[in-house]
Amino acid sequence: MGLISLIKADVKFKQQWFLSQKSWxxxxxxxxxxxxxxxxxxYRYGSWARTIKPALLRIPLYIPYALGKVLVVLGFGIYIPSKAKIGPGFVIHNFSNIFISEGEIGGNCIVFQGVTTGHLREQPEPPKLGDNVFLGAGAKVLGSVKIGDNVVVGANSVVISDVPDNCTVMGNPARIISRETNWMAEKREGKKVVNY
Structure with a gap:
């Protein structure tokens, strides 16, 4: 997908899940x-600018990204490196103290304030998150872990081991509390989704 298509997918997902009942x-x-x-x-602009070749054209395009990144990090407390691989439908709901590593995140991921994804000294590879992942406020996903599709990580949970598809995990360290999670389908059907 191109830069504009990714940004449209991100904004549409945010409008659908958080702003559908709001004013125009x-x-x-x-x-x-x-x-x-x-x-x-x-982040999307920086990730796109990294793909421009030759390198001489990339340098002037990277200057606005560098300025924007400084604003985002210092002003909002959000760090997302342009090397991260993040699918369409990426939403940061709220802000402050958010650190996303250079790992992989699938499509339709929601991140709340205080979330960290990163590697550990003993496990230098960053985490890999699947599609339709919900990271509650203060959640930490650390180490070379893999999180499956349709996973909810509860608020203030610390994930240090792999999580299979369709699970809800909570706690420190995080443990599976449900193996029947499909929070996106429940939301679409209008069922009340538990606030994690």
């Missing part, structure tokens, strides 16, 4: 002024 202005204008959306757009 909030859904279509204010969404672009939210710190989480700005951080994702800056």
């Amino acid at each position: 202005f909030t859904r279509n204008v204010r969404v672009f002024l939210e710190p989480g959306t700005i951080a994702v757009i800056v």
Whole structure:
């Protein structure tokens, strides 16, 4: 997908899940002024700029990214390296104290404030997250772990081992509390989804 297509997918996913009941202005204008959306757009631009060849063309394109990244890190407390591989539909809901490593994240991922994904000294590979992953406020995903599709990581949970598909995990260290999670389908069907 191209830069514009990825940004559209990110914004559409945020509008669908968090702003569907809001006013037209909030859904279509204010969404672009939210710190989480700005951080994702800056990341997308930086990730796209890395692909430009030859390198001489990349340098002038990287200058706006560097300035935007400084604004996002210092102003909003969100760090996402341009080397990270993140699928479409990436949403940062709220902001502050968010650190995303250079790992892989699938499509339709929601991140709340205080989330960290990163490697450990003993496990230098960053985590890999599947599609439809929900990371609650303060969640930590650490080490060379793999998180499957349709996974909910509860607030303040610390994930240090692999998580299979369709699970909800909570605690420190995180343990599976449900093996029948499909939070996206439940949300689409209008069922009340537990706030993690």
